Amino acid sequence: MTSVVIAAHNEATVIGRCLDGLLAEAAPGEFDVVVAANGCTDDTVKVAAARGVRVIDLPEPGKPGALNAGDAIAVGFPRVYLDADIMLSTAGLRALAAAVTGPVLASTARRELDLGRRPLLVRAYFGVHRHLPALRSGLFGRGVIVLSEAGRARFDTFPDMVADDLFIDSLFAPDEKRQVESVPSVVATPRTTKDLIRRLIRVRAGNAAMRAAAARGEITAAVRPAGRSSWLKDVVLRRPWLAPAAVGYVGITLYAAAIAKRRPDTGWGRDESTRQEEANA
Numbered sequence: 001m002t003s004v005v006i007a008a009h010n011e012a013t014v015i016g017r018c019l020d021g022l023l024a025e026a027a028p029g030e031f032d033v034v035v036a037a038n039g040c041t042d043d044t045v046k047v048a049a050a051r052g053v054r055v056i057d058l059p060e061p062g063k064p065g066a067l068n069a070g071d072a073i074a075v076g077f078p079r080v081y082l083d084a085d086i087m088l089s090t091a092g093l094r095a096l097a098a099a100v101t102g103p104v105l106a107s108t109a110r111r112e113l114d115l116g117r118r119p120l121l122v123r124a125y126f127g128v129h130r131h132l133p134a135l136r137s138g139l140f141g142r143g144v145i146v147l148s149e150a151g152r153a154r155f156d157t158f159p160d161m162v163a164d165d166l167f168i169d170s171l172f173a174p175d176e177k178r179q180v181e182s183v184p185s186v187v188a189t190p191r192t193t194k195d196l197i198r199r200l201i202r203v204r205a206g207n208a209a210m211r212a213a214a215a216r217g218e219i220t221a222a223v224r225p226a227g228r229s230s231w232l233k234d235v236v237l238r239r240p241w242l243a244p245a246a247v248g249y250v251g252i253t254l255y256a257a258a259i260a261k262r263r264p265d266t267g268w269g270r271d272e273s274t275r276q277e278e279a280n281a
Helices: 015-023 044-049 063-073 090-099 120-129 164-169 193-215 230-236 240-262 273-280
Strands: 002-008 031-038 054-058 079-082 106-114 144-147 177-188
Touching (some): 015 044, 031 044, 193 240
Parallel strands (some): 031 054
């Protein structure tokens, strides 16, 4: 039985859609789904419970604690870690689960970006970001990671840090990971430049904290380096027509990095604008 763990903090506007897509064609007992609601002040628990899945109602917010709580009661493998705002079909989940076999211990979906009605700077940023090699070879940035039982045995619990996908990615060699091209994960991009910067500050601070913990030996993971110049050597020099977009990409990236360095925030911050879009759709 495949187990799915979904950490959810105030996801009432998206969790129903997520679960409906996941379970639409599932056979009875095919999936063990656990929604770890944490610190919710909306109807996340009610909406999830109405779909017949198991729900944990944790009083304190925090994604690492929610993932660990969900993991503690999940019963099957492969083990799927899914973000509440990601739509994954029953067939897609089956394909990702089937991919973790033999030497492949971890799988993820192909990332698709929703850039509809986004401002110019947001589209410019992702025009460069979407071509970064790390986004093709890593497990992060899709909102879904699937581990085999042997893959899950690589670590005990999730560390108390926000970069959970970077942490999992660091545990596997390139030939132990697979991106399943036939399965799309549609990732909603921030609706405003301000929301994009807010998201980047959180990501930068979280990734920096993860790398620092690895350097101190607090976590036993070979966290991939930041690759600060990849946007130039791997993207723009090979696609010179992206040079105008790169101006916006670099400006936003440097600004977010400076703020993250001065005011590191390791809490579970997120872009709320995509949830508002779902609520108003």
